[in-house]
Amino acid sequence: DGGITQSPKYLFRKEGQNVTLSCEQNLNHDAMYWYRQDPGQGLRLIYYSQIVNDFQKGDIAEGYSVSREKKESFPLTVTSAQKNPTAFYLCASSTSGGFNVEQFFGPGTRLTVL
Amino acid sequence: AQTVTQSQPEMSVQEAETVTLSCTYDTSESDYYLFWYKQPPSRQMILVIRQEAYKQQNATENRFSVNFQKAAKSFSLKISDSQLGDAAMYFCAYRSGTGAQKLVFGQGTRLTINP
Numbered sequence A: 001d002g003g004i005t006q007s008p009k010y011l012f013r014k015e016g017q018n019v020t021l022s023c024e025q026n027l028n029h030d031a032m033y034w035y036r037q038d039p040g041q042g043l044r045l046i047y048y049s050q051i052v053n054d055f056q057k058g059d060i061a062e063g064y065s066v067s068r069e070k071k072e073s074f075p076l077t078v079t080s081a082q083k084n085p086t087a088f089y090l091c092a093s094s095t096s097g098g099f100n101v102e103q104f105f106g107p108g109t110r111l112t113v114l
Numbered sequence B: 001a002q003t004v005t006q007s008q009p010e011m012s013v014q015e016a017e018t019v020t021l022s023c024t025y026d027t028s029e030s031d032y033y034l035f036w037y038k039q040p041p042s043r044q045m046i047l048v049i050r051q052e053a054y055k056q057q058n059a060t061e062n063r064f065s066v067n068f069q070k071a072a073k074s075f076s077l078k079i080s081d082s083q084l085g086d087a088a089m090y091f092c093a094y095r096s097g098t099g100a101q102k103l104v105f106g107q108g109t110r111l112t113i114n115p
Helices: none
Strands: A004-007 A010-013 A019-025 A031-037 A043-051 A054-057 A064-066 A076-078 A087-094 A109-113 B003-005 B010-014 B019-021 B024-026 B032-039 B046-052 B064-069 B074-079 B088-096 B103-105 B109-114
Touching: A004 A087, A010 A019, A019 A031, A019 A087, A019 A109, A043 A064, A043 B103, B003 B088, B003 B103, B010 B019, B019 B109, B024 B074, B032 B064, B032 B074, B046 B064, B046 B074, B074 B088
Parallel strands: A010 A109, B010 B109
Antiparallel strands: A004 A019, A019 A076, A031 A043, A031 A087, A043 A054, A064 A076, A087 A109, B003 B024, B019 B074, B032 B046, B032 B088, B064 B074, B088 B103, B088 B109
């Protein structure tokens, strides 16, 4: 079945540690995105990539880093520089261009800083 | 920068009744798209309905329809014959018609269905 997988589902981190969230898609989509969701707020864009080996900062990129070495994969690293990393993280992907470009979302990763 | 505002943090409706969720947005662009996403307790984001800004006709998907008022920058979602499975967070989202296909989301409305 085609879709987006995120792992792990739950992640716990000690302060000062970097952690990497995985996002894989087998939909052959060119574009991939990372969003952060906090209680009482909508999703906010962290980073996005429209093509392999290229990515751009979103609205809240500080304290995060990404890579896009393969079309299928777009891992997100939450660094120790991120002041308040506890949140729900959603990965999405889409084809490129046009109106019928639905973003498909993964099931999310819940990150908690201890 | 574009912004999306959902002024109703919570709404409730009786099963089988109709409910309307509000959304307003701010943009200087003329070419854009609007979406409503549903996030049930599983937290999986599901696309409910979408609208092209240049289309005057309001989009409809079964029990879900929108009231798109371009001049007023309003994009409300109407759910008819509400069902228990409609209970979820609903997010309004904006996407520019040019450039990257990133979404700008509203804060969300939590919809409760009363049996």
